Amino acid sequence: MGELKLRETPFLTGRAAGPTPLNALGNNVLTTQIDKVINWGRSSAIWPALFGLACCAIEMMGAVGPRQDISRFGSELFRASPRQSDLLIVSGRVAIKMVPVIRQVYDQMPEPKWVIAMGACASSAGMFNNYAIVQSVDKIIPVDIYLPGCPPRPEALLDAVIKLQRKIRGEPLVKRPA
Amino acid sequence: MGPHHPSTHGVLRVRLKLDGEIVRDADADIGYLHTGFEKSFEDKTYTQGITFSDRMDYLAPPINNVGFVSAVEKLTGVDVPPRAQAIRVIMMELARVSSHELWLGTTGLDLGVYSGFFYAWRDRDLALDLNEAYSGVRMMTSFTRVGGVAWDLPDGWLDQLQKFIDVMPARLDDFESMLTDNPIWHQRLKGVGVISAQDAIEAGVTGPVLRASGVNYDVRKAFPYCGYEQYDFEVPVGQNGDCYDRYRMRVAEMRQSLRILQQAVDNLPGGPWITSDRKVALPPRSELSKSMEAVIHQFRLVSEGFKGPVGDVYAFVESPRGELGFYLVSDGTNKPYRMKVRPPSFCNLQSLRKLVQGVLVADVIAIMGSLDFILGDCDR
Amino acid sequence: MSVNPTDTLVQRLGDRFKTAVQESSDFRGDLSVVIEPGALVDVARYLKAEEGFDYLLYATAVDWPARDPRFTVVWEVRSLAAKTRIRIKTTAAMPDPHVPSLTSVWTAANWHERETWDLFGIKFDGHPDLRRILMPPTWEGFPLRKDYVSFGEPVIFSDQKLEGLEPDAIRG
Numbered sequence: 001m002g003e004l005k006l007r008e009t010p011f012l013t014g015r016a017a018g019p020t021p022l023n024a025l026g027n028n029v030l031t032t033q034i035d036k037v038i039n040w041g042r043s044s045a046i047w048p049a050l051f052g053l054a055c056c057a058i059e060m061m062g063a064v065g066p067r068q069d070i071s072r073f074g075s076e077l078f079r080a081s082p083r084q085s086d087l088l089i090v091s092g093r094v095a096i097k098m099v100p101v102i103r104q105v106y107d108q109m110p111e112p113k114w115v116i117a118m119g120a121c122a123s124s125a126g127m128f129n130n131y132a133i134v135q136s137v138d139k140i141i142p143v144d145i146y147l148p149g150c151p152p153r154p155e156a157l158l159d160a161v162i163k164l165q166r167k168i169r170g171e172p173l174v175k176r177p178a
Numbered sequence: 179m180g181p182h183h184p185s186t187h188g189v190l191r192v193r194l195k196l197d198g199e200i201v202r203d204a205d206a207d208i209g210y211l212h213t214g215f216e217k218s219f220e221d222k223t224y225t226q227g228i229t230f231s232d233r234m235d236y237l238a239p240p241i242n243n244v245g246f247v248s249a250v251e252k253l254t255g256v257d258v259p260p261r262a263q264a265i266r267v268i269m270m271e272l273a274r275v276s277s278h279e280l281w282l283g284t285t286g287l288d289l290g291v292y293s294g295f296f297y298a299w300r301d302r303d304l305a306l307d308l309n310e311a312y313s314g315v316r317m318m319t320s321f322t323r324v325g326g327v328a329w330d331l332p333d334g335w336l337d338q339l340q341k342f343i344d345v346m347p348a349r350l351d352d353f354e355s356m357l358t359d360n361p362i363w364h365q366r367l368k369g370v371g372v373i374s375a376q377d378a379i380e381a382g383v384t385g386p387v388l389r390a391s392g393v394n395y396d397v398r399k400a401f402p403y404c405g406y407e408q409y410d411f412e413v414p415v416g417q418n419g420d421c422y423d424r425y426r427m428r429v430a431e432m433r434q435s436l437r438i439l440q441q442a443v444d445n446l447p448g449g450p451w452i453t454s455d456r457k458v459a460l461p462p463r464s465e466l467s468k469s470m471e472a473v474i475h476q477f478r479l480v481s482e483g484f485k486g487p488v489g490d491v492y493a494f495v496e497s498p499r500g501e502l503g504f505y506l507v508s509d510g511t512n513k514p515y516r517m518k519v520r521p522p523s524f525c526n527l528q529s530l531r532k533l534v535q536g537v538l539v540a541d542v543i544a545i546m547g548s549l550d551f552i553l554g555d556c557d558r
Numbered sequence: 559m560s561v562n563p564t565d566t567l568v569q570r571l572g573d574r575f576k577t578a579v580q581e582s583s584d585f586r587g588d589l590s591v592v593i594e595p596g597a598l599v600d601v602a603r604y605l606k607a608e609e610g611f612d613y614l615l616y617a618t619a620v621d622w623p624a625r626d627p628r629f630t631v632v633w634e635v636r637s638l639a640a641k642t643r644i645r646i647k648t649t650a651a652m653p654d655p656h657v658p659s660l661t662s663v664w665t666a667a668n669w670h671e672r673e674t675w676d677l678f679g680i681k682f683d684g685h686p687d688l689r690r691i692l693m694p695p696t697w698e699g700f701p702l703r704k705d706y707v708s709f710g711e712p713v714i715f716s717d718q719k720l721e722g723l724e725p726d727a728i729r730g
Contacts, residue, residue, distance in 0.1 A: 050184050054211055054554050055236035055317065057188075058280070062306075062316075065299030080184040095557070097694045098181065098189060098210045105182050127230065130708045131701050132214035132693075151317060209692035216677075217701060217708050252586050379638065382614050382666030393638070400641055489585040492615075492634060492643070505634070507620050520616040528669045557692055 036169070042086070042112060043168035045074045046161065049085035051105065053092025056119035056151040060091045063154035070154075073161050082108040087164070088141070089157070093121035094134040106141040114168070116160050117143045120150045179542070181210045187284065187546065188553030192530070194542065201542060204534045206527055211557040219517035223483030224250045224324055227514065232318035234519060235555040237280055238273035240266075240309075241497045243322040248403060249493035249504035249517070250324045253486045256458050260447040262326035263405040268339070268442045269312070269321060270404070270495075271435040275346070276305035277498040278428045278435075282353060285425075285547035289366050294356065301349050304342050311335055324484075325459040326452030336443055343439050350432060357425070367422040371533045371545035374419060381529040384522050385500025386427040387549060391419035397496035408445070409438045421548035428498075428550070458484050483512040492520075499523050499550055519558055523551035567609065567644070575601055590632075590645035595657050598648050599684075602633075602663040611635040611644060617660070617670035619650075619678045623704045627651030629680055633660055633667065656681035659688075677702035 052060055063070045064078065071077075079085040082105045094102060106115070117137050120126035123146040125135040137143060144167060147160040181189040189210035195203040215234055219227045224247075231246035232239035244266050251258060258266075283298025306316040312335060313319040313328075321328050357363050373383070375391045388395055396413040398406040414430035416423030452459045460479055461472040478484075486508040494503035500522030507516040526549050533549075534542050568582045571591060578597030583590055593601050605611040617633040627649040634645045650657050659682035660667045671682040672691040679700035682688055690697060699706055 051182065053189055055233055058236060058317065061280075061284075061295075062299060062303070064295075065303065066296045067299070067303045082182075093211065093213055095189075095210055095212045096697075097212065101181050101189075101210070127233075128213055128218065129713065130214040130218055131706070132212045132217075153316065209690075209694070212692040214701065214708065217706075221708075255586070379613055380665055382664075395638060490590070490620075490645075491586050491588055492645070501615075503615060505616065505618065505632070516618075516620045518616065518618040524669060524673075525616075525666065528666060 035171075039169045039171055043074070043165035045076070046087045046114070046164070046168075047085050048075055048078050048087040048089050049082045049105065049109065050078045050080050051088055051090060051102075053090065053094065053098070054121070056091035056122070056149075059151040059154050060089060060118065060157060063157045065154070068154040068158060070158060070161065073158060073165070075161065082106075083110060085109060086112065087114050087116065089116045089118050090122040090137045090141075090143075091118040091151075093119075093126065093128060094137050094140070095132055096134060099134060099140055102137065102140055112168075114144045114164055115141055116145045116147055116157075116164060118147045118149075118157060118160070119152055120148055122146075123148060126150055181207075184288070187551060188556075190527075190546075190551075190553055190556075192542070192546075194534075194539070196539065199538050199540075201534050201537055201539065204531050204542070206530050208524075208527065208553065208556050211553045213554075213558060215558040216517055216519065219514050221513060223512050224486070224514065225479075225483055227517065228322060229318070229320045232320055233554060234521070234558055235497055235499065235502065235523070235552050236317065237552055238270075238277040238498050239318050240269040240273040240321060241495055241502065243320060244270055244404065245493065245495040245497070245502045245504050246517075247322045247324050248495060249491055249506040250486065250514075252491045252493045253489060253506055253508055254324070254458065254484070256325045256453055256455055258326055258404070259450050259453060260405065261330075261449045262451045262453075264442050264446050265327045265331060265451060266322060266404045267406065267409070268439060268446075269309075269319065271439045271442070272305050272308060272339075272342075274435045274498050275432050275439075276302045278432045279305075281428060281498070281547075281550050282357075282425075285544075285550075286357070288543050288547050290362070291357065294353065297349070297353060297356075301346065304345070308335070308339055308342060311338065323452060323459060325455060326450070328452075330451045336446070339439070339443060343436055343443070346436055347433065350429060350436075354429060358429075363425075364422065366540075366544050367425060367548070368420060369418075370421045370537065370541045371548060372418060372420045373529060373533055377532065378419070378529070381532065382525040383500070383529050384525065385496075385498070385550075386424050386431065387500070387526055387529075389414065390416035390423035390427045392417055397494055397501050401494070403493075403495060406438075409441050411435075411438050411441075421544050424548040424550075431498075485510060485512050494520070497522055497555075499552065499555065500526055502555075521555040521558060523553070523556035527551050527556055567642075570609075571601065571604075574604060588643065588645060590647055592647045592649070595648050595650070598646070598658050599660065599663065602646065602660050605635065605644065605646075606663050610637045610639055611642075613638050614660075614664035614666040614670070615643070617667050617674060619674050619680055619702075621678060621702065621704045627655075629655050629678060631657050631674065631680060633664075633670075635664065650680050654681070655679065656683055658683050659685040661685055676700070679703065 117123045122137045125133050145160045145164050180191040191207040193205045194201050231242040235242050279298045279302045283295040286294030310316045313321045375393045378388050378391045394415045411434045414427050456475040465472040488510045490507040492505045494501050503520030505518040509515040572579050578594045580592040613636040615634040620630045629650040632647050636643045676690040
């Protein structure tokens with residue numbers, strides 16, 4: 001057994017250890033976990049589906065407008081087809097007749113998909129506790145973020161999108177919560 | 179077509195019978211936003227119903243508010259002081275401008291004018307800021323009360339409004355320079371969706387659509403309310419009844435609205451902003467510490483509201499979509515017995531079937547856009 | 559003071575249709591007449607053709623459960639040229655309420671009558687296409703009748719006890 005000798009020079013790591021193939025790339029390579037990368041990608045470019053039902057849809061349009069630009073947050077385009085979108089912002093009151101339509105649109109969206117219930121009506125039927133309005137859209141589809149307000153300001157919708165982005169970044173890759 | 183469709187302006191479903199690209203028949207299927215407003219009105223007092231009335235035609239909520247209280251005021255015979263009338267006119271015309279702006283933006287968006295949407299929202303945000311400064315809410319203002327308006331104008335609000343009035347004509351010129359002589363716009367809209375004056379009257383159409391067909395009928399001129407007779411403005415009337423004329427109507431209406439706004443600001447009367455009839459309107463808070471009667475009135479009004487006489491009335495206002503009417507039946511209690519809303523969008527949409535026969539599918543979108551209906555108003 | 563045109567209108571209606579005009583009123587400037595259902599279409603045709611009421615505003619109904627006949631069906635029409643309005647009312651009784659349809663006189667009545675059928679259950683005889691318009695086509699019941707209970711979900715307050723309530727009512 002050889003005796004342990006103290007090295008005269010310490011182990012060098014990183015760039016100081018001299019050129020190795022990995023070091024040669026310098027700061028051009030990041031190493032991280034695959035979950036984080038994919039979630040970062042998903043959260044930074046959430047494309048909502050155009051699903052404006054009622055008054056909240058107008059404030060959703062306001063969020064797209066020049067003053068509170070939602071494309072700063074990655075939602076560059078609202079896609080008309082649910083097959084090309086990630087996020088369903090249910091903006092407005094959900095009438096009974098609309099229930100199968102919402103379900104179909106949600107089912108047509110490919111995974112991964114998220115739902116923001118925008119406004120008091122989508123979250124809990126708002127002021128309409130009556131025969132015609134479904135008492136919250138979460139009776140039909142699973143909701144990720146509830147956004148209260150009647151209607152919520154466009155800034156509130158942006159806040160909801162930011163919270164959703166944070167939520168997405170924390171999601172595990174393989175098993176998405178239903 | 180629809181109800182989830184980018185161009186149906188809400189959740190409208192239209193079943194089109196097509197022959198290639200040409201439409202042979204259309205059946206509009208509404209009800210995807212039916213909210214039971216009329217049933218809800220029946221178990222709310224008159225004042226509570228005001229917040230509900232905002233959500234019907236949600237592009238111009240102040241106009242719904244005024245319509246609703248007009249019906250109650252007609253029933254009870256309450257007077258509205260001149261300052262309140264002027265404030266109502268200001269808010270209504272602001273709503274008209276912001277609604278038409280949004281119409282321009284979204285109809286343009288349907289037809290491919292993507293930048294128009296951003297121009298429209300730039301201007302609409304200014305109007306919504308004014309709404310917010312006055313009532314605290316950008317859209318659903320609920321600013322009227324029976325007998326007047328809820329609050330007086332805050333300090334500096336009129337200056338902000340003046341800035342809006344000064345800035346808007348140039349912005350409307352921007353829009354017009356982009357669209358009015360644009361050959362693509364002409365091709366999409368000229369000659370499309372023509373409805374003759376006779377057919378329009380037969381179909382029960384009101385608003386810019388009726389005026390574009392040549393019928394000079396505007397509630398503000400024909401049956402003036404809220405003091406509209408004192409303001410000097412024109413009602414634009416078209417000739418051809420096609421989508422292009424409807425576009426011209428709405429832009430001209432916006433300019434006239436700015437004119438009315440300027441006059442209202444210049445001639446704003448002083449005085450109370452709500453009636454002094456304590457049976458109907460809350461007393462000012464300063465009176466509560468001095469007068470027992472005021473406390474009793476406050477208590478009764480807040481806890482049970484006021485009772486109206488037995489009878490039925492129909493009151494109507496000019497919304498950006500047409501004639502918005504409220505038929506109120508009262509049985510002498512503090513709640514409406516039946517509040518029927520005569521929605522302009524419902525009536526205008528009836529004419530869709532006739533308008534789209536024989537046109538291309540792309541024209542259906544232009545026609546639906548030019549009818550300017552709102553499903554919240556249509557379905558209630 | 560000039561003769562009020564609406565007074566004479568009621569007189570003319572009364573002369574022409576005699577007993578079919580059951581009552582008339584002028585409340586807050588709104589003229590309304592109650593017509594017997596059988597004569598309704600004739601009165602409507604007369605109003606359109608000879609009195610110039612060319613523009614239908616709306617049609618609806620009012621439910622008076624304590625009265626018999628239970629429903630009052632209302633149409634309001636306007637004369638654009640003369641700037642007058644008249645409200646035509648008639649009644650419909652349970653168990654099978656039905657009134658003649660006025661779509662043959664004013665085509666704009668089409669959707670309004672469909673809506674009245676949908677929300678009240680009043681049939682309009684002669685309507686070309688009477689089906690539900692606002693509620694889903696398979697809906698049962700007529701929402702705007704007074705005996706139709708409207709609430710969507712009972713509201714649970716935080717100090718209420720949760721035991722004994724149905725599972726669906728407890729939403730956490």
